[in-house]
Amino acid sequence: MLSRVADSLYWMSRYLERAEHTARLLAVKLETTVEQTGEEAEASWQRVVACLSAEEEAPRDSDAMVITQHLAFDRESPNSLLASLAFARENARQVREQLTVEVWENLNRLYLKLRGNDMLDTRYPATIFRETLQDLHALGGVTYSTLSHGEGWYFLELGRHLERAQLVCRLLDLHFGAAKMMVAAEPKYFDWLVLLKFCSAFEPYCKVYTAAIQPEKIADFLLFDPEFPHSVRFSIDRVCDALLRVAPGAPPNRRASVERLAGRLKALADFTQVEELMAQGTIAKFLADIAAQCEEIHDAVYAAYITYGAETVL
Amino acid sequence: MFASDGSVRAQFAALAERLIKLAPEELQRRQQACETSFLHQGITFTVYSDKQATERIIPTDLFPRIVTAKEWEKIEAGLKQRILALNLFLKDIYTDGRVLKDGIIPRSMIYGSKHYRREMRGLPVPHDAYVNVCGSDLIRRENGSFAVLEDNLRVPSGVSYMLANRDVVRRAFPNLFRAQGVRPIDHYPRELLSTLRALTPVREDVSIAVLTPGVFNSAYFEHAFLARQMGVELVEGRDLLVNDNVVYARTTSGLKRIDVIYRRIDDDFIDPLIFREDSALGVSGLFNAYRAGNVVIANALGTGVADDKAVYAYVPRLIRYYLAEEPILENIETYLCREPKALSHVLANLDKLVVKAVGESGGYGMLVGPHAAQAEREAFAEKIKADPENYIAQPTIQLSTAPTFVDGGVEPRHVDLRPFILHGEKTEIVPGALTRVALKRGSLVVNSSQGGGSKDTWVLSH
Numbered sequence: 001m002l003s004r005v006a007d008s009l010y011w012m013s014r015y016l017e018r019a020e021h022t023a024r025l026l027a028v029k030l031e032t033t034v035e036q037t038g039e040e041a042e043a044s045w046q047r048v049v050a051c052l053s054a055e056e057e058a059p060r061d062s063d064a065m066v067i068t069q070h071l072a073f074d075r076e077s078p079n080s081l082l083a084s085l086a087f088a089r090e091n092a093r094q095v096r097e098q099l100t101v102e103v104w105e106n107l108n109r110l111y112l113k114l115r116g117n118d119m120l121d122t123r124y125p126a127t128i129f130r131e132t133l134q135d136l137h138a139l140g141g142v143t144y145s146t147l148s149h150g151e152g153w154y155f156l157e158l159g160r161h162l163e164r165a166q167l168v169c170r171l172l173d174l175h176f177g178a179a180k181m182m183v184a185a186e187p188k189y190f191d192w193l194v195l196l197k198f199c200s201a202f203e204p205y206c207k208v209y210t211a212a213i214q215p216e217k218i219a220d221f222l223l224f225d226p227e228f229p230h231s232v233r234f235s236i237d238r239v240c241d242a243l244l245r246v247a248p249g250a251p252p253n254r255r256a257s258v259e260r261l262a263g264r265l266k267a268l269a270d271f272t273q274v275e276e277l278m279a280q281g282t283i284a285k286f287l288a289d290i291a292a293q294c295e296e297i298h299d300a301v302y303a304a305y306i307t308y309g310a311e312t313v314l
Numbered sequence: 315m316f317a318s319d320g321s322v323r324a325q326f327a328a329l330a331e332r333l334i335k336l337a338p339e340e341l342q343r344r345q346q347a348c349e350t351s352f353l354h355q356g357i358t359f360t361v362y363s364d365k366q367a368t369e370r371i372i373p374t375d376l377f378p379r380i381v382t383a384k385e386w387e388k389i390e391a392g393l394k395q396r397i398l399a400l401n402l403f404l405k406d407i408y409t410d411g412r413v414l415k416d417g418i419i420p421r422s423m424i425y426g427s428k429h430y431r432r433e434m435r436g437l438p439v440p441h442d443a444y445v446n447v448c449g450s451d452l453i454r455r456e457n458g459s460f461a462v463l464e465d466n467l468r469v470p471s472g473v474s475y476m477l478a479n480r481d482v483v484r485r486a487f488p489n490l491f492r493a494q495g496v497r498p499i500d501h502y503p504r505e506l507l508s509t510l511r512a513l514t515p516v517r518e519d520v521s522i523a524v525l526t527p528g529v530f531n532s533a534y535f536e537h538a539f540l541a542r543q544m545g546v547e548l549v550e551g552r553d554l555l556v557n558d559n560v561v562y563a564r565t566t567s568g569l570k571r572i573d574v575i576y577r578r579i580d581d582d583f584i585d586p587l588i589f590r591e592d593s594a595l596g597v598s599g600l601f602n603a604y605r606a607g608n609v610v611i612a613n614a615l616g617t618g619v620a621d622d623k624a625v626y627a628y629v630p631r632l633i634r635y636y637l638a639e640e641p642i643l644e645n646i647e648t649y650l651c652r653e654p655k656a657l658s659h660v661l662a663n664l665d666k667l668v669v670k671a672v673g674e675s676g677g678y679g680m681l682v683g684p685h686a687a688q689a690e691r692e693a694f695a696e697k698i699k700a701d702p703e704n705y706i707a708q709p710t711i712q713l714s715t716a717p718t719f720v721d722g723g724v725e726p727r728h729v730d731l732r733p734f735i736l737h738g739e740k741t742e743i744v745p746g747a748l749t750r751v752a753l754k755r756g757s758l759v760v761n762s763s764q765g766g767g768s769k770d771t772w773v774l775s776h
Contacts, residue, residue: 003564004553093356094529097542105354112353151566249567305566310555313568 003306006155006246008094010301013159015088016107020136021167022052022081026068027129028197033064036190043185044194047174050182051167053079069120072129081132085111100146106139151246158242158301162294165235168222169287171198172232176219177284192218199230219283220274232290236269239297247305251313254304261300265293326380326717328493333377338722341376344486345719348374351485357478359532373767374479376486379716379729379749386773389452389460389733390743392643395633397448397737400465400620402636404444408434408616418635419628420652422703423672427625429618431581433588437605439614440513441739446612447506447576448735449473449748452643454714461644463711463730465629467621468613469578472748472768473502473734474536477543479770480746495775499746503543505736506576510544512739513610516573522546523563525554525577527595537578547572551579556599559606574610575600581615612738623706624650624672647709651702660707661698664691667707669698684710713758718751718769728752730760731771745773 029048033041045067049058052071057079059070074080078087089111096104114132147153173179175187175195187195192213196202199222208225209217225231240262247255268289277283349371352358358369381389406413407424414421424430449470451463480499484491510522526537528550541548553563554572562569577584583593585601603609619625627648630641649656649667660667664683671679681694698705715726733747749771750760760766 001566002547002549002553003566004550006566090529096356096538097548101355104356108356109354247566249565251568308564310557310562310564310569314557 001151001155001247003308005095005098005152007306008091009098009152009155010159012088012091012095013156014163015084015091016136016139017160017163017167018079019081019084019088020133021164022071022079022084023129023132023136024200025052025198026072026081027126027133028194030064030068030126030129032190032194032197039185040188040190043183043187044191046183047171047191050174050179051170053077065120065125068125073119081129082114085114098152100142102142102146103139106135106142110135110139151248154242154245157238158246161235161238161242162298164230165232165239166291166294168199168230168232168235169291171195172219172222173284173287176215177287187215189213195222201228201230204228216274216278219278223274224269224272233269236265236290239294240266243297243301246301250305254308258297258300258304261293261297265290265297268293329378329380329490330717332490333487334724341719342722345376348376348482348486351482352478355478357475357535372475373753374482375718375727375751375753375767375769376483377717377719377724378483378770378772379731381731381747381771381773383774383776385460386745388642390745392460392462392641393448393450393733393735393743394741395637395639395642396450396462396465396629397445397735397741399629399633399636400448400467401442401444401737403632404614404617404620405439405442406636407619408444409436413632413635416635418631419625420703423624424619427619427622429581429616429622431616431619433601433605434614434616440515440610443513443738444614445617445620446509446513446614446736446738448737449732450735452731452733452747453646453711454731455644456712456714459644460731461646462629463646465621465626466732467617468580470732470734471533471536472732472750474539475768476734476746476748476771477502477539479748479768483770494772496772497745497775499744502734502744502746503540505742505744506540507544507546509736509738509742510574510576510610510612513612514573520574521570521572522574522576523549523554523572525549525551525575525579527551527579527583531578533578540576546576551594551596554597554600556597556603559599559603559608561597561600561603561609572609574612576612581618584611584615622672623648623670627706646711649707651698651705651707656707657698657702660705661695664695666709668710669694669705669707671704672706682710711758713752713760716749716751716769718753720753720755725755727755728758728760729769747771747773 025048029044033044036044042062045064049067049071053059057077059067061067070077070080072081075082077083089107092099092104092107110132117128143156174183175191192215193202196205196218201222205218205221208221221228222231224233226233226237228234243258243262272286277286352371352374358371403413413419414424445467447470449466449472451466452460453463455461477499507522511520514520522544523546524537524541526534526548528534531537538548547563549563555562555564561572561575563572579595582590584596585598586593586596587598588601600609604611626645627650630645633639633641649660651657651660660669664681667683669681669683681691683691686694713728713730716729717724718727720727729749729751731747731749733743736742749769751767751769752758752760753767754765757765
C-alpha cells in the first residue's frame with residue numbers, strides 16, 4: 001500500500017473517531033443537562049469543553065447553546081464536529097479509489113447533511129447529534145462489511161483505536177486525574193453516570209457491576225475491561241492486532257521498532273490494577289503514560305512505514 | 315430529434331413516445347434524484363471563488379442523445395483512420411521527418427511548436443503508439459454528417475462522465491434500454507487497462523499506476539475513478555521516486571517498482587529535471603527512466619505538437635500521405651493564411667470567417683468576422699498580411715442541437731460529441747461518447763466551467 005494512502009486512511013479514521021466522540025458528548029450532555037442544578041451543569045459543561053477543545057480556544061461562554069454551537073459547527077475551530085468530519089472527508093477523497101463506493105458515499109452524504117444544517121435552530125438540538133451518531137455507526141458498519149479487511153482496514157483500525165484510547169484517557173483524567181483540578185466542582189453521582197454515557201458504557205457497565213455506580217469500578221471498567229469496545233484496554237489490544245497486520249512486507253528491523261513499543265503498551269495495560277492506581281494515587285501518571293505511549297507508537301509507525309527516507313531501503 | 319418537416323426522426327420514435335409521456339413533475343423528480351446521486355458520489359468540481367469552496371455538479375441532462383448504428387460505423391472507422399495517421403505522423407516527426415522533407419507540412423510549423431519535445435527525438439515508443447488515449451471532438455453538420463472539430467492528444471478528460479451519465483440514466487429510466495438496443499460502454503476501464511498493459515514487455519505482475527496532479531485538479535474525480543475501475547494504483551508525484559533510472563512508489567512495505575504510468579499531468583510538469591523546474595507535481599528523473607526504457611508513459615511525451623490549430627488543418631493531407639486513403643471524417647473547412655490562395659480568400663471574406671492566431675488560445679488574437687466592425691476587420695487584415703503563417707480561418711461553426719429537458723419541457727440545445735479512442739497494440743473505441751450540451755438557450759458554449767452540461771450518449775446496435 002502506498003505510504004500516502006496509509007497516511008490518509010489512518011487520519012480519516014482518527015477524525016471519524018473524534019467526530020463520533022464529539023457528537024456523543026454533545027448528545028449526552030444536552031440530554032442530561034436538564035436534570036442537574038445550575039452549578040453541576042456548569043461543571044459538567046466545563047469537562048466537555050476541556051475534553052473537546054484545544055485549551056486556547058475553549059469558549060468562555062456559559063450559555064450551553066453557544067458552547068454547543070462552537071463545539072459542533074465552528075468553521076474556524078479545527079476541533080469542531082464539522083471540522084473533524086471535513087478533515088475525515090478530505091482524507092477519504094485523497095484515497096477514494098481505495099474505499100468502496102458505499103463507504104465514500106455514506107461519509108460524503110453525512111458531511112453534506114451536517115454542513116447543510118450547521119445551525120442549532122432546532123428545539124431539541126440533541127437530536128442532530130443523535131442522528132449524526134447513528135449515521136457514523138452506519139458508516140462504521142458499511143466500512144466493516146464492504147471494505148476488504150486487508151492492510152487498509154488495519155490502518156483504519158490503528159487510527160481509530162489510537163484516537164479512542166487517547167480520548168478516553170482524557171475523559172478519565174478530567175474525572176479522576178490531574179485535569180480534574182481544572183473543574184471547580186468534584187464529580188457527583190450524576191457525573192459518574194454521565195461519564196459512563198459519554199463512553200456508551202452505561203448498560204455494558206451495569207451488566208458487569210449492576211447499577212451500583214462506584215467511581216473505582218467505573219475506572220476499572222473503562223480502563224481495563226477486555227471486552228468493552230470503549231475501554232482503553234480494548235483499544236490497546238486492537239492497536240496491537242492492527243500493527244501486526246500493517247506493512248506486511250516491511251523488513252524485520254523496521255517492524256521491530258514499532259512492535260517493541262506496542263508490546264510495552266500492552267504490558268502496561270495488562271499488568272496494572274485499578275486498586276493499585278487508586279491506593280497509590282498514581283492514576284494521573286498512568287493516564288499520562290498511556291497517552292504518551294500512544295504518541296510514541298504514532299511516531300514510530302510514521303518513521304517505519306510512512307515517512308521513512310528512501311535511502312534507507314534502496 | 316425532429317426532422318425539418320416536424321416529424322420525429324426514426325431513431326427517436328420509440329424514445330420520444332415514452333419520454334414525452336412522462337409528466338413534468340416526474341421528470342423533475344428523476345432529474346433531482348440524478349443530481350443528488352452525483353453530489354453524493356462526489357462527481358463535482360469546486361468553485362474556489364467563495365470562502366466555503368462550494369462544490370458543484372456538472373449538470374446532467376437526462377434526455378439521452380442518440381447515434382444510429384450507421385452513423386457510429388462511420389465515426390468509428392473515421393476515428394481509427396485518424397488516430398493511425400496521427401501516430402504515424404508523430405513517429406515520423408520524431409524520427410526521419412519524411413513528411414517535412416517531402417514538403418507536406420512546413421518544417422517551421424513543427425520545429426517551432428512549443429509542444430515539440432526535442433528530448434523525444436529518436437526515442438522508440440511501444441508499438442510506435444505515441445497517443446494511447448485520444449478524445450476527439452466532433453460536431454454534426456447541417457447535412458447530417460459528422461466532422462472533427464479538434465483532436466485532444468495530450469490528457470483528454472471526460473470519459474468518467476460518459477460512464478457516470480450512463481449510470482444515472484440507467485437508474486432513472488431502467489426500462490428504456492432493452493427496447494432501444496443501446497450498446498454497452500462499461501468495459502471502457504478494462505479496455506484501457508489492456509491497452510496500457512500491452513505497452514510494456516513486462517509480462518508477469520505488471521505494475522500500472524495512474525499519475526494525477528492531486529485532489530485539487532479539476533479532473534481528480536476522473537483520475538480516481540479510472541484507477542479504481544482498473545484496480546491500479548493512483549499515485550501523485552510525491553509517491554514516486556527514481557533510483558538508477560527505475561521508477562518506484564513508496565509503500566508501507568518499502569519501494570515498489572512501477573512499469574507503466576498513465577499520466578494525467580501535462581508534459582511541462584512531468585519531470586522538473588528536464589521540463590519546468592518549478593513544478594512539484596512530477597517526478598525528478600522520470601524522463602531518464604523513460605529514456606532508459608524502464609518505464610512506459612502513456613500518452614508519450616510531445617504528442618501536443620499534433621493537436622494544435624494549424625496541424626489540424628493538415629490532418630486530411632496526413633491521412634492521404636501516410637495511408638494513401640481518403641479521409642472518412644471531414645475536417646471543419648480551414649484556411650491556412652500561409653497559402654496564397656487561402657490568404658486572398660480570407661482577406662476577401664473577413665466578414666464571414668473566424669480568424670485565429672495559431673499560437674494563441676482562449677480567444678486571444680482572434681477575430682470573429684461577422685461580429686466585428688469594419689475598422690476592426692481592416693486592422694486585423696493588416697496583421698494577417700504582416701504574418702500570414704500565424705493565422706488560420708474557419709467559417710463560423712454552427713453546432714447541431716439535441717432535445718434537452720429544460721424546466722420540465724423539452725427544448726433543443728447545442729451539443730458536441732467526444733468519443734474516446736484507445737490505441738496501442740490495437741485500436742479500440744467503446745461505442746459511446748461524452749455529449750456536452752450548452753444548457754443556455756442559444757448558447758454555443760459547452761464547457762462545464764461556463765455553464766455547460768453533459769448527457770448520456772446512446773449508440774444503437776441497429
